[in-house]
Amino acid sequence: MNRTFEQLVAEGASEPTEGWDFSWFEGRATEERPPWGYVRLAAERLGEAHASLDVQTGGAEVYAEALGNAASVPARVAATEEWPPNLAIARERLAPFGGEVANAAGTDPLPFDDEAFDLVLARHPYGVPWEEIARVLEPGGTFLGQLIGWGTNRKLYEFFLGPQDDAHEDHGHEAVIRQRVAAAGLQLARLEEAVTKVEFFDVGAVVYFLRKVLWTVPGFTVEKYRPELARMHALIEANGSFVSYSRRFLVEATR
Template sequence: MGTFEELVAEGAAVPLDGWDFSWFEGRGTEERPPWGYARSIASRLATVESALDLQTCGGEVTATAPVLPPLMAAVESWPPNALVASRNLPFVVRAPNEGPLPFRSSRFDLVISRHPFATPWAEIARVLKPGGTFFSQQIGAGTNRELTDFMMGPRTVGDGEDRSTHRARFEAEKAGLEVLRLEPAALRVAFFDVGAVVHFLRKVLWTVPGFTVEGYWDRLLDMHAHIQEHGEFVSTSQRFLIEARKP
């Protein structure tokens, strides 16, 4: 294990392109949701003729599916991620997270999205075929609040936060979709060195908005001391699965 300065420098130097978390192996863990998102989308992608992956990041998760439909489209807003995704998936276009989506109405049997920054419900309903399905694993309100509170001080988590399950149901039904499944999960997250914390905060931007190593140097020192004493820093990620159908 390196010194505090060495660990921080290492975490600050890891490239941020794509959505591959393999760098964390041996340095942090996150419990996986019980529904198995990658396995679930793989079984669905194998049975449809057309699918759209919203905010695909680097396309890494969707690319693990053994069978992709004849039309497999993806959208991504951030250019470095879109470049990675274009190497993993057959058809990737740039589009803003909030929409509009550059596809005609009733085009897709299936729309999927893992951890979207924003969910353009009206656009999802528009591009789905009648009887088509939206299947998404999303980030719940208060995710990793222990980490946020440690770095920034105690924060208030509002019940009406955009990624909460209540909000998701409301927005899906408002867009004319029928919610078939809505399942939350609280999952254990552990960081084993301060370098892993630095990389996570650089990559998952909403955890500590505006995070920089320099701006949070003292809190990182405290984090390093905490991990040295306890062997890890434990947080809780909030996830929920939503599946909705267009009538």
């Protein structure tokens, strides 16, 4: 039986948003993965590391998966996270690896000594503390990150917010990454970009996504955007899905 607009919205509005487990979207939304295989690359680097740090780990879902696939686990496994519900999830998930999770916001100094790690990871951080990453990396250490490119999900957020004046920034992100890596004293070893398709098959998935990835439409609530959600529902009903696109950068740099 087809669910109504109100039923779909209620489902998306009631699902807990803790952690970065996106399994709820199965059958309701999809996102293509970049071709480089971040988890595989992270697992390879972890298998060679003696001390690793994952910055802004969320619920440590991806970090734990990479650790589980690594040939060996670093003697020290650390992470940072800010949101209290995610802190608890990350600590529990990393416990089998002897992991420590520090409470630190993305803009805070990293609460670790200089040259404490030979591997720093970051997947989809909001803002990259390049200077702090360089500080905690030991000489010869590696940073491996998958970053969210400017303009990610532009079609989605402009559906709710209208045309935005940041479109000119979309093609400048690679240059900014190069500049900030160099300014932090790191040597860029690899920089790749991928544009991937994002598809939503019902409006409930859109509601849940905007609640979970809350910087996409800042201040999003169902009540505030009910007219736009109704239009989204009608569009999906007519076309079968709503399609947007994300941009991802793979960055590898060494100290």
